[in-house]
Amino acid sequence: MLLLALSGCVVGSWAAAHGTGHDEGGALSVSLGLVVLTLLYALGLAVLWRRAGLGRGVAMWRTVAFFAGIVVLAVALLGLDGLADESFTWHMVQHLLLITLAAPLLVLGTPLYVLAWAAPLSWRRAFARFWNRRPALRSAVGWLTHPVVVWVLATAVFWAWHVPAFYEAAVRNPGLHALEHLSFLLTNALFWWALLQPPGRRALARGAAVVSLFGAALQGSLLGVLLAFARTPLYPDYAQKALAEGRNPLADQQLAGLVMWVPSGVVYVALAAVFFVQWLRDEERAQRNRETREHPEGAA
Structure with missing residues (x-):
């Protein structure tokens, strides 16, 4: 869990600054x-x-994914900050970028492994000794990162923050706003980590990954449908902002619902289809191997 610890410390610096509107100091903290x-x-x-050779240990495409994730974070938390403060639709876009783009891209970059190499060797050895002597801690981390647990956790955090009372409180309170975005990023990093580990160490079977992704698509789409078809604005603060700017608050909410409904559904379902195809190929390969073992003369 070094990934979450380091990401939490560093991302926490910009998350703590988020919610300060257009304050230059806040933007500077985010950038820093x-x-x-x-x-x-x-x-x-x-x-x-330098030790293993260029592109060894971590493939080049994984590093590209990580840096792309950093760019997405910058767009979401710097480029869209002002728009998200005024428009419910843009705030949903911000959430979508954190959940479906930034989190998986960062996870694909295997930052747990790479950031460990940034630490001095003595620190890595000390951490290894500490880790090996704490079986209870290892068990707790293993439970926390279980695929079912991380799916439930990410789903619970997603729905909790979109309850109108909690959402409005986060909009009004910079500290809660920071916690909201940080919790989205970290819980979904856990979710994508369970799905996107390299095949040799996969914590979640491909069939289970398909079910998990369809579940994520369903709950995201359900929120989108609720927002899109609600007959009255559900979030008074954004409704007031829309009215003050001469915009239709219900139309803003409906567009936000479509943003949460369609793009997120496309991402999850498309990835589920990829996992499904891989699952079928794995099953076909396993079946051929079984037939070869049972009828070696036919294979020859």
Whole structure:
């Protein structure tokens, strides 16, 4: 869980600043946090590739994914910050970027492994000794990262923050707003980590991954449908902002519902289809292997 610890420390710096509107100090803290995280990752890569060779240990495409995730974070938390403060639709876009793009891209970059290389060797050895001597801690982390647990956790966090009372409280309180976005990022990082580990260490079978992704698509689409077809605005703060700017608050909410409904559903269902095809190929390969073992003369 070094990934979550380091990401939480670094991302927490910009998350704590989020919700300060257009304050230049807040934007500076956001930028600084992203730069520090990027530099730590780059340092880890440099150390690893100097020892193992360029592109070894962590494939080049994974590093591209990580840096793309950093760009998505910058767009969501810097580029869209002002728009999200005024429009419910843009706030949903911000949430969607954190959940369906930033989290999986960062996870694909295997930051747990890379960031560990950024630490001095003595620190890594000390952590290894600490970790090996704490079986209870290892068990707790194993339970927390179980695929079923992370799916339930990500779903619970997603729905809890979209309950109107909690959502409105987060909009009004910068600290809660920071916690909202940070919890979205971290719980969904756990969710995508369970799905996207390399095949040799996969914590979730492909068939279970398909079910998990369809479940995620369903609950995201359900929220989108509720928002799109509600007959009255559900979030008074954004309704007041829309009225003050001469916009239709119900139309803003309906568009936000479509944003949460359609794009997120496409992402989850498309990835579920990829896992389904891979699942069928794995089953076909396993069946051929069984037939070869049972009838070796036919294979010859």
